[in-house]
Amino acid sequence: MKNAAITVMIVLTGIVLLALLRWTTPGYAVLTGPIETTGRQGAPAQTAGFNLKVDKLILSELLVFQRYGKKVERSTGGVWAVVTADASATNRTLMLAGVSLRGASGRTYMQSPRVDGMSQLLSGKELQPGLQQQGLFIFELPADELAGAELVVSREVFPRLTAQLAISLNEGSAIRRTVLEIGRDPL
Known part of the structure; x- marks a missing residue:
């Protein structure tokens, strides 16, 4: 009887231990997710594949551009958030395909398709090693999402086990305009 009680206790302890391991082990998406590097506006940030420096955040209600x-x-x-940035590749030619803005609520806003075809956009341009490329990232989002927002950039749209930059944006230093005319207004 004593041996049976010890066996039951060992089995129950094993079950509890396995359940604890299952509940505390991260999921597959977390384990294979992007390797995030943080940075801040105004300072250069670097991953193994590319460099990025966010210069300005410009907020506007109306956007005017040539297409x-x-x-x-x-x-x-809401508000147009225009981010000016300099980027370059480090080792080989690449494009930045994964560009989004993580708002204050944690929601992710992809670059607005309403500005596709604008020549000043940085996403979609080939970055060469050592050559700085200047350009814009443009997002359309609710104004209350700007506090604590982060620009999230990677080589792939859905990065897995690869580098991703998360650059915190400073809403307090943002330039505010009612109308922003890209190509005419100094950025």
Whole structure:
């Protein structure tokens, strides 16, 4: 009887231990997720594949730009967040495909498709090793998402086991405009 009680206790302890391990082990998405490096606006940040320096955050209610030779105006119910940045590759030619803005609530906002075709966009341009490329990242989001927002950039749209930069943006130093005309206004 005593041996049976000891066996039951060992089995129950094993079950509890296995359950504890299962509940505390991160999921597959976390284990294979991006390797995030943090940075801040105004300071250069680097991963193994690329360098990025965010210069300015410009907020506007109306965006005006040239696309395919025509003037385009875009208004929004929220705010346009225009991020100016310098980027370069470190080892080999690459493009930054994964560009998003992580808002105060933790929601992720992808770069606005309403500005596709704008020549000043940095995403989609080839970055060469050692050559700085200047450009813009443009997002459309609710104004209350700006406090503590982060620009998140990677080579892939959905990075797995690869580098990703998370650059904290300073809303307090943001330039605010009612109308921002890209190509005419100094950025």
